[in-house]
Amino acid sequence: xxxxxxxxDGMADRPVKELDMKTPLEASHKPTLNQLAKTGVCxxxxxxxxxxxxxxxxxxxALLGYDALKVYSxxxxxxxxxxxxxxxxxxxxxxxxxxxxNKDLVVLDRRAGRIATEEAAKLxxxxxxxxxxxxxxxxxxxxxxxxxRAVLVLRGPGWSTAISDSDPGEVxxxxxxxxxxxxSRNAVLTAKVVNELSSEFRRVLENHxxxxxxxxxxxxxANIILCRGAGTVPQIEPLSKIYRINAACVGATALVKxxxxxxxxxxxxxSGATGTFQTDYLAKAKMAAQxxxxxxxxxxxxxxxxxASHDRNVRQKIEAIERIDNMLSHLLKNVDISxxxxxxxxxxxxxxxxGRHEGDPVPIVIAGSNVRRDDVAEFGERSCAKGGLNRxxxxxxxxxxxxxxxxxxxxxx
Amino acid sequence: xxxxxxxxDGMADRPVKELDMKTPLEASHKPTLNQLAKTGVCxxxxxxxxxxxxxxxxxxxALLGYDALKVYSxxxxxxxxxxxxxxxxxxxxxxxxxxxxNKDLVVLDRRAGRIATEEAAKLxxxxxxxxxxxxxxxxxxxxxxxxxRAVLVLRGPGWSTAISDSDPGEVxxxxxxxxxxxxSRNAVLTAKVVNELSSEFRRVLENHxxxxxxxxxxxxxANIILCRGAGTVPQIEPLSKIYRINAACVGATALVKxxxxxxxxxxxxxSGATGTFQTDYLAKAKMAAQxxxxxxxxxxxxxxxxxASHDRNVRQKIEAIERIDNMLSHLLKNVDISxxxxxxxxxxxxxxxxGRHEGDPVPIVIAGSNVRRDDVAEFGERSCAKGGLNRxxxxxxxxxxxxxxxxxxxxxx
Numbered sequence: 001x002x003x004x005x006x007x008x009d010g011m012a013d014r015p016v017k018e019l020d021m022k023t024p025l026e027a028s029h030k031p032t033l034n035q036l037a038k039t040g041v042c043x044x045x046x047x048x049x050x051x052x053x054x055x056x057x058x059x060x061x062a063l064l065g066y067d068a069l070k071v072y073s074x075x076x077x078x079x080x081x082x083x084x085x086x087x088x089x090x091x092x093x094x095x096x097x098x099x100x101x102n103k104d105l106v107v108l109d110r111r112a113g114r115i116a117t118e119e120a121a122k123l124x125x126x127x128x129x130x131x132x133x134x135x136x137x138x139x140x141x142x143x144x145x146x147x148x149r150a151v152l153v154l155r156g157p158g159w160s161t162a163i164s165d166s167d168p169g170e171v172x173x174x175x176x177x178x179x180x181x182x183x184s185r186n187a188v189l190t191a192k193v194v195n196e197l198s199s200e201f202r203r204v205l206e207n208h209x210x211x212x213x214x215x216x217x218x219x220x221x222a223n224i225i226l227c228r229g230a231g232t233v234p235q236i237e238p239l240s241k242i243y244r245i246n247a248a249c250v251g252a253t254a255l256v257k258x259x260x261x262x263x264x265x266x267x268x269x270x271s272g273a274t275g276t277f278q279t280d281y282l283a284k285a286k287m288a289a290q291x292x293x294x295x296x297x298x299x300x301x302x303x304x305x306x307x308a309s310h311d312r313n314v315r316q317k318i319e320a321i322e323r324i325d326n327m328l329s330h331l332l333k334n335v336d337i338s339x340x341x342x343x344x345x346x347x348x349x350x351x352x353x354x355g356r357h358e359g360d361p362v363p364i365v366i367a368g369s370n371v372r373r374d375d376v377a378e379f380g381e382r383s384c385a386k387g388g389l390n391r392x393x394x395x396x397x398x399x400x401x402x403x404x405x406x407x408x409x410x411x412x413x
Numbered sequence: 414x415x416x417x418x419x420x421x422d423g424m425a426d427r428p429v430k431e432l433d434m435k436t437p438l439e440a441s442h443k444p445t446l447n448q449l450a451k452t453g454v455c456x457x458x459x460x461x462x463x464x465x466x467x468x469x470x471x472x473x474x475a476l477l478g479y480d481a482l483k484v485y486s487x488x489x490x491x492x493x494x495x496x497x498x499x500x501x502x503x504x505x506x507x508x509x510x511x512x513x514x515n516k517d518l519v520v521l522d523r524r525a526g527r528i529a530t531e532e533a534a535k536l537x538x539x540x541x542x543x544x545x546x547x548x549x550x551x552x553x554x555x556x557x558x559x560x561x562r563a564v565l566v567l568r569g570p571g572w573s574t575a576i577s578d579s580d581p582g583e584v585x586x587x588x589x590x591x592x593x594x595x596x597s598r599n600a601v602l603t604a605k606v607v608n609e610l611s612s613e614f615r616r617v618l619e620n621h622x623x624x625x626x627x628x629x630x631x632x633x634x635a636n637i638i639l640c641r642g643a644g645t646v647p648q649i650e651p652l653s654k655i656y657r658i659n660a661a662c663v664g665a666t667a668l669v670k671x672x673x674x675x676x677x678x679x680x681x682x683x684s685g686a687t688g689t690f691q692t693d694y695l696a697k698a699k700m701a702a703q704x705x706x707x708x709x710x711x712x713x714x715x716x717x718x719x720x721a722s723h724d725r726n727v728r729q730k731i732e733a734i735e736r737i738d739n740m741l742s743h744l745l746k747n748v749d750i751s752x753x754x755x756x757x758x759x760x761x762x763x764x765x766x767x768g769r770h771e772g773d774p775v776p777i778v779i780a781g782s783n784v785r786r787d788d789v790a791e792f793g794e795r796s797c798a799k800g801g802l803n804r805x806x807x808x809x810x811x812x813x814x815x816x817x818x819x820x821x822x823x824x825x826x
C-alpha cells in the first residue's frame with residue numbers, strides 16, 4: 001500500500017456573505033472531492049492547535065507528522081533549502097526582498113516594482129562579491145530566486161536566530177535596525193553582522209548600473225535588501241527513518257519544498273508548476289502519479305487557493321478549487337485506489353475576507369480500501385466536521401496514513 | 414457509585430470485504446452492546462495516539478489512565494508480575510519461550526511443538542539449578558507458565574533493558590546473540606549475562622531426559638530458551654492512591670494481569686478463564702459482578718477476539734464478540750445499573766486481514782445514570798464515532814469514569 005497527500009494551500013475558509021454564507025469550498029463545483037468524501041472517511045484538522053493560525057511552513061511540518069511547536073526553527077532556512085541552497089547545521093538563513101527605500105530609509109516599495117529576475121541576478125552577483133571582515137570575518141551566500149525574492153545564508157557556527165527582522169513589513173515604515181532578542185552573545189553578534197552586511201549591500205546597490213538604468217526607465221531602484229525570518233534547518237528525523245518509506249514532494253513553492261527537503265523527501269520538478277494560479281495542474285497530477293510508482297508516499301502541494309485568498313479574490317479562489325478538483329480527477333484515473341490511500345486537506349484556513357491565515361480547522365478526507373468509510377457525501381469545512389475522523393491535530397495525520405498503509409510499528413507487545 | 418470497564422482485546426477492526434465492508438463488530442449479533450449504546454454515551458478512543466498501534470500492555474496501561482509513552486518499561490516484567498512472580502524495583506524480566514533449534518542454532522519451532530506444561534515444568538526445574546558465577550554472580554528466577562511459555566527474572570540492581578532480544582521472531586532464522594543497545598555499562602553487562610545464561614540453558618536442555626524422551630516420541634525437543642521483551646516494573650502510582658478506590662481485575666492473560674498488578678489492583682482468579690476462545694465467559698461475568706460488591710472499580714478483560722484476529726479467523730472473531738455480548742447480558746443482570754457505571758471498549762484494533770495490531774481507533778460506550786446519553790443506537794467502530802464523547806485518548810478514559818462515579822478531585826478552586 002502507498003499513500004498520497006494532496007495539500008491545497010489555504011483552501012479552507014469562513015462563510016462569505018456574497019456566497020450566501022457558504023465558504024468558497026462549499027460554493028465550488030467539486031465532483032471529485034465529493035466522490036472522495038463519499039468513499040472515504042472525513043474529519044477536521046487543527047494544523048497546529050485549535051484557533052492557532054499556522055504558516056505554510058509550520059502547517060506542512062505538522063501534516064508530515066512533526067511537532068512544529070518543538071522543531072520549527074524559522075522560515076529562512078526552509079525557504080533556502082527549497083530553493084536548492086545548501087544550508088548546513090549551524091548556518092543561519094534569511095528570506096530577503098530586493099526593495100526600494102528613500103534616503104531616510106523609509107520603504108517605498110517592498111518588492112522594488114517586482115524587479116525582473118534577470119536584473120535581480122546581476123545585482124545578487126555584485127552583492128556576493130562583498131567581503132565582510134568586521135565585526136567578524138563572515139562567509140555568506142546571497143542568492144536571488146524569482147523576481148524580488150532572495151535568500152541570505154550566513155555560514156556557521158556561532159549565529160543565533162534570536163534577532164529581529166530588518167523588513168518593517170509595511171510600505172511607509174523605516175527599514176528596521178536588526179536587534180538581538182535577548183542578551184545571548186551569539187544574537188548580539190548576528191544582529192551586528194547582518195546590519196553591517198545590509199549597509200554594505202546598500203552601498204553596492206546605490207550606484208549599481210542596473211539601478212541607474214531602472215531610475216532612467218522610471219522604475220523603482222532595488223536599492224535595499226530587507227531581511228526577515230532568520231532560521232536554521234530543523235533537526236528532524238527523515239520520514240525514511242521514521243516510517244521506513246521512500247517519500248517525494250511535487251510542488252513549486254520554495255517554503256513547502258524546503259520543509260519536504262528537511263524531512264528527507266525527494267523534490268520532484270514539474271515544468272509548468274509555478275506556485276501561482278496559472279500553474280499546470282494536470283502536469284502536477286501526472287508527475288504525482290508517476291512518483292507514486294517509485295515511492296511509498298507522495299505529497300502533492302498546490303499553492304493557488306492561498307494566493308487567491310491573500311488577494312481576497314473569492315471568484316479566483318473558487319476557480320482554483322475547481323481546477324484542483326479537476327486535477328484530482330486526473331490523478332485518480334492514474335492511480336490504483338485499491339492499493340493507494342488518497343488524502344486531501346488544506347494546510348490552513350486563509351480567509352478571503354481578512355486576506356490572512358486564520359486558526360479555523362481544515363477539512364480532511366482519506367479514501368482507500370482500509371478506511372472506515374463514513375456517511376459524509378460532500379467535501380467541505382462543515383460536512384467534514386461530521387465525519388468519522390472527528391477532530392484531529394495536524395501531526396496526527398501522517399501516523400494515521402502510515403497506519404492505513406501498514407508502515408507503523410507496534411508500541412508495546 | 415462504582416464502575417466496571419470491560420476490555421474486549423483486539424475487538425475493533427477494519428471493513429472486511431466478505432462482510433460487505435462491515436467490520437466483524439458491525440456484522441455481529443450484539444443486542445446487549447447495542448442496548449448499552451442506546452442508553453449510554455459513545456465515542457472513539459485512540460489508545461495511545463492516532464495511528465499508533467499499541468500492544469495490549471501499553472493500551473491497558475493507557476486505559477487505566479497512565480501515560481504509557483512515559484511509564485512503559487517493557488513487556489517482560491509485566492508478564493512476570495501477571496504470572497505471580499515477584500519482580501522488584503531493579504529486577505529485570507524477560508518473556509521466554511521453550512523452542513527447538515538445530516545445531517547451527519537455527520530456530521525450527523518457536524514453541525517446541527507447544528510442549529506440555531508438565532514437561533516444561535521439569536525442564537524449568539533443572540534450569541533453575543544452574544549457578545552462574547561469570548561474568549558476575551547472578552541471582553535469577555526461571556519459571557515456566559503455560560505450555561512453551563516461561564519467564565526469566567534477573568535480580569537487581571545493575572541491569573539495563575537497553576538490550577536486544579535473542580528470539581529472532583521467525584522460524585528459519587538463527588537465534589540472535591543479545592546485544593547492548595547503546596554503550597551503557599549496565600547494558601553491556603546485562604547482554605553478557607543473558608547470553609551466558611542462555612548457553613548454560615542450552616547445555617542443560619540438550620541432554621535432559623525430557624528432551625531425550627521427546628526425540629524418541631518424534632516430538633521436537635525444547636533445546637533452547639528464547640528471550641525477548643526485557644522489562645522492569647513501571648514506576649506508577651497505584652489506582653488506590655490516585656483515585657482513593659479499591660480496584661480489581663478479572664482476566665486470564667498474564668500481560669494484562671501484570672499491568673493491573675503494577676497498578677495495585679487485586680487479581681481475581683476465575684476457574685475456567687483461560688485467555689483463549691474457549692474461556693468461560695459466564696464465569697467471568699459472575700466473578701466481575703461479585704468483585705463489584707467489594708470494589709469501586711473492576712476491569713474485566715477478555716482475550717478471545719484478539720486471538721481470533723491474529724488467526725485471521727473472521728467467523729471466530731464474530732463468535733467471540735457474540736459470546737462477549739452474552740457475557741455482558743449476564744453481567745448486567747447481576748449489576749445494579751443505577752449505581753454502577755458500565756464501560757465497554759477494546760484495547761486496540763486487531764485486523765483480521767493483516768492479523769496485526771493496527772493504529773485505528775476503538776469504539777467506547779459508557780452507560781450509567783450520570784452520563785449524557787447520546788443518540789447512538791449501535792455499538793460499532795463507525796456508529797460510535799458519531800457519539801457524544803467524540804474522539805478521546807486512552808489515558809482520558811479512566812479520569813472520565815472516575816469523574817462519573819465521583820472519585821475525582823477538583824483542580825483549582
